[in-house]
Amino acid sequence: MNQVFSVQGMTCGHCEKAVIAAVKTLDPQAEVRIDRSQNLVEVQTEQPRDAVAAAISEEGYTVAA
16 A cells, blocks of 8 residues: 655655665565655555654654645
8 A cells, every 4th residue: 555654854865774774674664755845754554653663763753644
């Protein structure tokens, strides 16, 4: 299932890698696309939305709808 999150605090490539790594830890098969200019993270995964948001938040980023 495709999930889109608004993620605040991603300012560089390292931030993107941290978010991708957090999602991949939860679901190694997940597909992650990041549009840093729009603060969007799109995740293709079967994991629950709350679990994906929590994984991103644990890296120190603010996750909204």
